Amino acid sequence: MDSYGKTFREIRKQKNLTLQYIAKDIMSVSMISKFERDESDVTLSRIIPLLNRMNVTLEEFLYTHNEFKKSEFREKLSLVIKAYHQSNVTIIRKIIEEEEEKFTKTEITDFRMNSLMFEAILSDLTGEPLAQESIDLVVNSLWSLEVWGEYEVTIYGNMIKVLNIESVILLSKEIFKKSKRYARLMSHRADIYGIIFNTIIVCLEKKKIEEATIFLSEVKNSNIPEKFIYERLLFKYLEGLLEITKGNIKNGYDLTDEVIRIFTFTESNSNVTIYTRYLNEFIQKRNSLRPE
Structure with a gap:
């Protein structure tokens, strides 16, 4: 798909929006119509307000234009x-x-x-x-x-x-x-x-x-934003590794084990495997003994 105008028209039609609604206070209906027919271009300073009017981000527009493929x-x-x-x-x-x-x-x-x-x-x-x-x-x-x-x-x-x-x-x-x-x-x-x-x-x-x-x-x-659950868990896991490195073995294991327990509870099996294996390797490299 080579025409940005055709992509714009496709999105506008899918949202049931008229040219008159899109154009109001931004640019003329005729100019947008020509853009959609690939008869003229629209500058970035104009297309962004038009996309905002349709509640479409520039990223979404380009993603649609590229036929829903990544770069x-x-x-x-x-x-x-x-x-x-x-x-x-x-x-x-x-x-x-x-x-x-x-x-x-x-x-x-x-x-x-x-x-x-x-x-x-x-x-x-x-x-x-x-x-x-x-x-x-x-x-x-x-x-x-x-x-x-x-x-x-x-x-x-x-x-x-x-x-x-x-x-x-x-x-x-x-x-x-x-x-x-x-x-x-x-x-x-x-x-x-x-x-x-x-x-x-x-x-x-x-x-x-x-x-x-x-x-x-x-x-x-x-x-760390609350929605970043994975990042918050990994932060606690790393705090645990730091405690272990400092010699605070029990505190470190309390933190890392709690993170792995949460991964287990949420059935994040790959994370359970990755972080359990890494913890064991981390300990072995330091010849640390796990407390009973």
């Missing part, structure tokens, strides 16, 4: 993640090659960043290290930006495991500031929490107790 970047990321869980190295390598080829042809940096992110995911699967030059490219690129949107947050979130601990701490300390502009977008905020939680886990694994404590405090001070 190409999101589609490829979904394929890579699926291949990762299936241990399908071939598919991931193919997608990396496609992004590299696009970068070679266009010299558009995003394609290079995409391929490096996919290489990082592949590295976690195969154990093959990512070249330091590639890691430095991503870190320097992210650090140079004043504002991080969904794209930059996604790149960083999937690169954390291949970065050294110093880079992770440095970038994660900046993330609330760099993404402040989009803080009210709930999906974006959830992504930020995911990155900070991963940062805390990395800090705990590297025995960076002070840094892990600081990041947990920042999350607590951010007032």
